[in-house]
Amino acid sequence: MSSPELPLGPDKTRAVRAMFDAIAPRYEMLNKVMTLGLDARWRRRAVADLRLPPTSLVLDVAAGTGDFTRELARQGLRAVATDLSYEMLRIGRHRHARVQADATALPFRTAAFDAVTCGYALRNVADLQATFDEMSRVVRAGGRLSLLEVAEPTGGLWRMMFRVWFRRVVPLIGALFSDRNAYAYLPRSTAYLPDSDTIVSMLNRAGFRAVNHRLLMGGLSQQFVATRAR
Numbered sequence: 010m011s012s013p014e015l016p017l018g019p020d021k022t023r024a025v026r027a028m029f030d031a032i033a034p035r036y037e038m039l040n041k042v043m044t045l046g047l048d049a050r051w052r053r054r055a056v057a058d059l060r061l062p063p064t065s066l067v068l069d070v071a072a073g074t075g076d077f078t079r080e081l082a083r084q085g086l087r088a089v090a091t092d093l094s095y096e097m098l099r100i101g102r103h104r105h106a107r108v109q110a111d112a113t114a115l116p117f118r119t120a121a122f123d124a125v126t127c128g129y130a131l132r133n134v135a136d137l138q139a140t141f142d143e144m145s146r147v148v149r150a151g152g153r154l155s156l157l158e159v160a161e162p163t164g165g166l167w168r169m170m171f172r173v174w175f176r177r178v179v180p181l182i183g184a185l186f187s188d189r190n191a192y193a194y195l196p197r198s199t200a201y202l203p204d205s206d207t208i209v210s211m212l213n214r215a216g217f218r219a220v221n222h223r224l225l226m227g228g229l230s231q232q233f234v235a236t237r238a239r
């Protein structure tokens with residue numbers, strides 16, 4: 010799950026916060042280039058899969074500049090954005106409540122939300138089980154969870170093209186237009202991510218049931234959808 014040269018614990022949290030504070034000004038623009046705009050489609054689907062009635066209250070964890078949070082609003086839900094990085098929240102075009110917080114210790118009351126979402130941040134938290142436990146705590150019984158995270162295609166040619174893009178092109182674009190170290194960290198940070206079966210087990214341990222895992226676009230991205238136990 011971890012790599013020796015990558016930071017852990019509080020060192021990781023500090024490094025990740027400093028990195029996102031630094032790349033915040035160009036994050037959205039570069040994200041669109043690096044995902045070729047496909048992330049918008051994946052977020053639409055992840056929000057639709059919550060299957061919640063309009064005006065349900067959703068916490069978007071690690072909301073960053075608010076791409077996921079705005080999709081929640083577009084689909085008629087009420088959203089609260091929370092993120093570790095002050096700059097990501099400040100620069101985002103948010104029209105929602107914004108709360109700076111670490112996902113491993115959410116400052117919200119138990120069962121306050123109808124659902125939790127989180128996009129492309131699981132590999133960044135210092136303690137993934139604690140993060141899932143917190144997500145479970147703040148969602149009401151029967152409430153919903155929808156997570157997106159990077160993945161790696163399993164098919165031969167697709168996997169090779171993805172590797173060149175993610176490991177070579179993405180760091181190069183990042184170095185040219187933003188922060189070299191941050192965008193070198195991005196592909197390396199996938200080493201923090203457990204495999205999908207382990208993530209499903211961790212979600213079950215946190216109190217989520219009917220956890221559904223699916224790969225999107227041949228494994229470019231992955232999604233977990235679940236329901237909080239009653």
Ligand SMILES: C[S@@+](CC[C@H](N)C(=O)[O-])C[C@H]1O[C@@H](n2cnc3c(N)ncnc32)[C@H](O)[C@@H]1O
Nearest residue numbers: 029071072073092093094097111112128130133
């Ligand atoms: C790749 S960005 C994704 C932002 C947004 N969810 C999206 O889909 O565009 C990862 C975000 O996770 C946030 N993050 C990293 N570690 C965190 C933590 N421990 N608690 C809360 N947010 C965290 C970062 O500050 C950053 O905004």
